[in-house]
Amino acid sequence: MQIGLRVYKVQVYHNNKAQILAADKGPADILVFIRNCCANFSKKPLDDGASKVVRFEPSSDFKNSAHGLLKYGKYGYGSEVEDRKSGVVEHIRTVDQADTIPLYYRFWFAAGKSYGLIGLQSFGGSSCVDIVNRALVNTYEMMHPDWRLTMSKLMPNDAKLYGNKVVRSVQLVKKNSSQNIVDRALRPTDADTKMDVELSLKARGRGNFGKLKDLGNKIGDHLEIGDLAFSGAFASVKVGSSFKKIGVLGVSSTAGVIDLTDDVLLDANKHPSFGSVSKETSRHIADFAKILG
Numbered sequence: 001m002q003i004g005l006r007v008y009k010v011q012v013y014h015n016n017k018a019q020i021l022a023a024d025k026g027p028a029d030i031l032v033f034i035r036n037c038c039a040n041f042s043k044k045p046l047d048d049g050a051s052k053v054v055r056f057e058p059s060s061d062f063k064n065s066a067h068g069l070l071k072y073g074k075y076g077y078g079s080e081v082e083d084r085k086s087g088v089v090e091h092i093r094t095v096d097q098a099d100t101i102p103l104y105y106r107f108w109f110a111a112g113k114s115y116g117l118i119g120l121q122s123f124g125g126s127s128c129v130d131i132v133n134r135a136l137v138n139t140y141e142m143m144h145p146d147w148r149l150t151m152s153k154l155m156p157n158d159a160k161l162y163g164n165k166v167v168r169s170v171q172l173v174k175k176n177s178s179q180n181i182v183d184r185a186l187r188p189t190d191a192d193t194k195m196d197v198e199l200s201l202k203a204r205g206r207g208n209f210g211k212l213k214d215l216g217n218k219i220g221d222h223l224e225i226g227d228l229a230f231s232g233a234f235a236s237v238k239v240g241s242s243f244k245k246i247g248v249l250g251v252s253s254t255a256g257v258i259d260l261t262d263d264v265l266l267d268a269n270k271h272p273s274f275g276s277v278s279k280e281t282s283r284h285i286a287d288f289a290k291i292l293g
Contacts, residue, residue, distance in 0.1 A: 004122040004257040013148040018114045027144040031109045035066045051076040054128045067106040072128040073098030104277045119281040163213030165237035172199040173232035
């Protein structure tokens with residue numbers, strides 16, 4: 001999964017009771033809170049104090065939403081950036097410089113409901129969910145000591161969401177497989193070649209692999225076919241007129257992550273174009289909102 005999407009349910013609690021979100025500029029006005037955080041975090045980036053930094057780049061907001069890019073990077077070590085063909089060093093990065101990538105975010109809220117939804121994109125396994133989650137929760141707590149903000153990851157395989165959907169195809173994944181496995185298949189010319197092994201399984205006719213909510217238990221903590229152990233599994237389920245590819249078994253905590261790789265357009269830097277990832281994220285958030293009611 002190169003480009004993933006995690007969707008979180010956001011709620012605020014007072015006296016241990018989830019509050020109805022409002023547009024009154026009070027503690028329950030989460031949209032104003034989120035927009036202010038996005039603006040503040042664009043001026044002063046989030047820094048975990050160890051090696052990760054996140055800078056918000058808000059875009060124009062729509063009604064009941066806020067969206068933009070998260071410039072997520074890592075620092076703390078120096079490196080050389082060289083032309084992969086000539087070997088010429090183009091730039092020397094210092095320990096204080098961060099190598100950043102753009103990750104899309106969208107916050108959606110509706111007055112009169114007790115929840116909002118947040119979609120956070122990941123790229124190649126890189127995600128800044130923990131930093132963003134921590135910053136929002138801590139900032140809210142400082143502003144409203146008697147209130148509490150929570151962000152709960154929505155798991156598509158939950159019965160209330162897509163858990164009862166029938167699975168007809170499963171993809172098993174093994175990251176960075178050892179060379180002896182690769183040798184048996186293609187005998188790569190480069191002795192140091194590393195590959196990700198993917199095995200697709202499709203039920204024929206009216207057959208299926210059961211319901212999405214039960215697939216994780218069927219697979220267990222790992223799955224072996226012959227002497228090859230797979231570390232990740234994805235299932236495709238039909239929702240409306242399209243299919244969603246959803247992580248079932250972890251590779252870097254991909255369980256519950258929606259795969260957008262085949263649904264977005266890439267720009268010249270091989271990152272999702274802003275328009276296409278915005279459209280897909282909005283579509284998935286709308287689907288979750290309809291189910292949650």
